[in-house]
Amino acid sequence: MPRARADLVMVGGKPPRQHIWEAIRAVNVSPKELTTYAVARKSNQDDEAVRAYFRDMEKAGIVSKVRNIGRFDAEWSLLKDEGVEAPRVTKGGKVSTYAGGAENIWRALRILGEFSAAEAAVAASVNGVSISEFGAHVYLSGLAKAGYVTRRGGTAGFKTRFCLVPSRYTGPKHPIYQRDFDQVYDPNLDQVVWRKADQAVTK
Template sequence: MSVEQQVEKRGRRKPAHMELVGGKGSRQRAWEAMRKHAGPFTCFQIARKAKVDDETLFTYLISLQRGGYVECEKVDGKAIQKHAKWTIVRDNGVEAPRVTRDGKLVTQGLGTEAMWRSMRIVGEFNTTELAAHAEAAGVKVSEETAKAYIGALYGAGYLVRVAEVRSLGFGKGNVQARYRLGPGKYTGPRPPMIQRTKQVYDPNLSQVVWKEELKNDDDL
């Protein structure tokens, strides 16, 4: 079976909160183990060091290979996943390369990272300002996206509202509410994530920190 066929047999990745150990995802742990390893390594060696499933790691290695980050030493007549030797040929630094199965860079989540970083740097902000700061960092973020992220972090207790929405008068619109990070609420460099289940997961803490309350008929 070819490498491509072996990779296509792998299933989808698990949700982020199921992959994280100590605040780091399986890819990040694997990448750190690869960088620390002296010389070429096998999938088995890194999987044990990083506490990552063998098949999950093999899939990531193939993605890295396609993206030009690692090279694989051919092994004739042996199972590639078990016996192949891998070497980093393009060091991305401490952060694990975020690539698709085709080796292309993943852009999803960059906006969230830019907003989380901007919140710490700028102090107070409103929706428009946060989106602008993220864009200044090279990431396109819509005001609707910024509004949703602010709302989720406010609901989770990360943000303090320092000024309420204020009307400018009939037909003149409103002044946006202003926010800032609450004391001690910067939990680390990885941004809290809004998951599909409408909950906020903080990878720095390795835990779900907030779930949206379900409305019942009495709330309608």
């Protein structure tokens, strides 16, 4: 079965590891079937990308290898179901809390209506999750590009206040600002709602 190119997957909204993670959770209904091969087929992602993600998650304690199956396949056990969004794990097994911070910002924004990046960082850093003022500013700036929030007090600097546009609250799942691709994917709508590349074309 052909594999989807990573750049095409990103244009569709979900990064490759999100597809892999969703496949892991789906296949895990029958734990003995949770293998590298099965997840690669289910997610339609490259085998090596799936193996690499499993290795990183193993270092982070999210999965555990049960046994090797031949040279390239392996059976796995899911130790921690981290929820809908794919865990952001480095090669060293370090889990980023940025996604959790963004989720908390989105939740707090719905309740409070507006805040600065500094206030957002404080509101979002709870229950073992933390996000820096810079990280909060980056995320809120991404939401501003997509029209979820408006800026008050200037368009630059950390004193800017971000105000939720009520009609743009699409649901409980936080819109994901994919900074590397400069686009915003909304899991509530399951679509990319803004991308910089499109803006360049229309100008």
